[in-house]
Amino acid sequence: MSTADAVVVGAGPNGLVAANALADAGWDVVLVEANDEVGGAVRSAEVTAPGYVTDLFSAFYPLAAASPIIRDLHLEEHGLAWRRAPHVLAHALDDGSAALLCDRAEDTAAGLDAEAPGDGDAWLELVRGWDRIRDPLLDALFTPFPPVASGARMVRRLGAADTLDFARLAVTPVRRLAAERFRGRGAGLLLTGNALHSDVPPDAAGSGMFGWLLCMLGQDVGFPVPEGGAGELAGALRRRAEAKGVRVVTGALVTQVVTTAGRATGVRLADGTSISASRAVLADVPAPALYQDLLADHPLPARLRRDLTRFQWDSATIKVNWALDRPVPWSADEARGAGTVHLGVDTDGFVDFAADLSVGRTPERPFLLFGQMTTSDPTRSPAGTESAWAYTHAPHDSDWTGERLARHVERMEEAIERVAPGFRDSQVARHVQSPGDLESQDRSLVGGALNAGTSGIHQQLVFRPTPGLGRPETPVGGLYLASASAHPGGGVHGACGWNAARAALGANGRLTGGARRLLARTAWDRLLRD
Known part of the structure; x- marks a missing residue:
């Protein structure tokens, strides 16, 4: 049996950030990953054709670029370099037109104003609002709930009336937001397409x-990509952690969190090996996997087990990767320089697509997120070619194999062909990832769900992953939830891992606020009491 101050289970971005944070505090840390390489859903490989690098899961990282947590790790000192496409994002329509999110807000506004005079000023008003509260808002998003200090800073900057306006924006459906502020369709396409990066319906x-x-992150930091592939971001996190003394163990599946006298004291691996943790265990795994599998033999409060039966996953995902022998032949010039392209639906089509998912019906006209990786980073494929991918969400309770899967991939290519005639002729190779494939390649992507649980408001903040305190502490002493199932949820920003590390350090006397932690502990006990 080996021993450490802390064991981190799972080397996705949150687990890697947690390991770095604990090592920075001087802890001896073992990071255990089931796959043969670290990164979780931040990995890349050549799966289509030689010389074409594909991001296997996530690809564009505005949250990572904006995250103060990632920024303060100084990953550029460990080999990370960001690259950006000429334009952030386009929404291509079947009529050959496109809405464009440019690198500069003024250029985005000019394009919107050309369609509907006044929309440019309305867009810049949104940007000015973002600039006004950017830093305290990001702090509020990426710190444990409730964000008292950063929330107070936001209120001071906004004043009472504007705080209420912002609170209303935060709960407004995106279709209503677009209808209230813009006359043309362009801004609504940009806002709604970005909203559908989550699983929250547009209404x-x-x-x-x-x-x-x-959209505001796009105007601020863009949608950057790691030079050389998504795996370079994970690689930089690993190199930094190992430089700080973290022991990284790959190809080792954790099957149990070991508890003694009601406290987490280590983990057991599939091969029977045990690793002891004298201070903490941090789990970068989905909440159901932690409580129902890794703690299967531990007595948990009946209320927590009941609440887990109501845990809702976000939508399934189908992803297709292509090696293309030329740039994508977009009908709309605006799409040619965009790293990300939304396509497949118009303004009303967003609603139809979301309705299909809500009732478990296969969308006949799927909404697609399309990535032009060589446009964003020329190292991804040979000069004059393109490494591309597209994904779409799909209902969970379907058999996404065989003919059913093939037909939906055909729908996806039909949608691309409508806005880029000749796309099929440019294909050198194709690689399909079904929801089952995604889960087999990363156990945290259950059923192809990308965000470790729905982003719906009923499972956010104090409701994430179950009704509680919205914090990384668990009912088991010394055990912390460090995955995207914890607040603030999905996205590559590292906050879930960072918050778990902070909680572990605080519980071991390395942070101030002992009385507050005691209150949190007793609140958990009161909330989860049988």
Whole structure:
């Protein structure tokens, strides 16, 4: 048996950040990963054709670029370099037109104003609002709930009336947000397409916040990609951790969190090996996997087990990767220089697509997120070619294999062909990832769900992963939830791992606020009491 101060289970971005944070505090840390390489859903490989690098899961990282947590790790000192496409994002329509999110907000505004005079000023008003609260908002998003200090800073900057306006924006459906502020369709396409990066329907409360946040991040930091592939971001996190003394163990599946006298004291691996943790165990795994599998033999409060039966996953995902022998032949010139392209639906089509997912129906006209990786980073494929991918969400309760899967991939290519005639002729090779494939390649992507649980407001903040305190502490002493199932949820920002590390350090006397931690502990006990 080996021993350490802490064991981190799972080397996705949150687990890697947690390991770095604990090592920075001087802890002896073992990071255990089931796959043969670290990164979780931040990995890349040549799966289509030689010389074409594909990001296997996530690809564009505005949250990572904006995250103060990632920034303060100084990953550029460990080999990370960011690259950006000429334009952030386009939404291509079947009529050959496109809405464009440019690198500069003024250029985005000019394009919107050309379609509907006044929309440019309305867009810049949103950007000015972002600039006003950017730092305290990011602090609030990426720190444990409730964000008292950063929330107070936001209120001071906004004042009472504007704070209420922002609170209303945060819960406004994205379709309503677009209708209230813009006359043309372009801004609504940009906002709604970005909102659908989550699984929140465009007519649902909170979708406006997701759309606004990603659009504003696009105007602020862009949608950058790691030079050489997504795996370079994970690689930089690993190199930094190992430089700080973290022991990284790959190809080792954790099957149990070991508890003694009600406290987490280590983990057991599939081969029977045990690793002892004298201070903490941090789990970068989905909440159901932690409580129902790794703690299967530990007595948990009945209320928690009941609440887990109501845990909702976000939508399944189908992803297709292509090696292309030329740039994508977009009908709309605006799409040619965009790293990310949304396509497949118009303004009303977003609603139809979301409705299909809500009732478990296969969308006949799927909404696609399309990535032009060589446009964003020329190292991804040979000169004059393109490494591309597209993904779409799909209902969970379907058999995404065989003919059913092939037909939906055909729908995806049909959608691309409508806005880029000749796309099929440019294909050198194709690689399909079904929801089952995604889960087999990363156990945390259950059923192809990318965000470790729905982003719906009923499972956010104090409701994430179950009704509680919205914090990384668990009912088991010394055990912390460090995955995207914890607040603030999905996205590559490292906050879930960072918050778990902070909680572990605080519980071991390395942070101030003992009385506050005691209150949190007793609140957990009161909430989860049988």
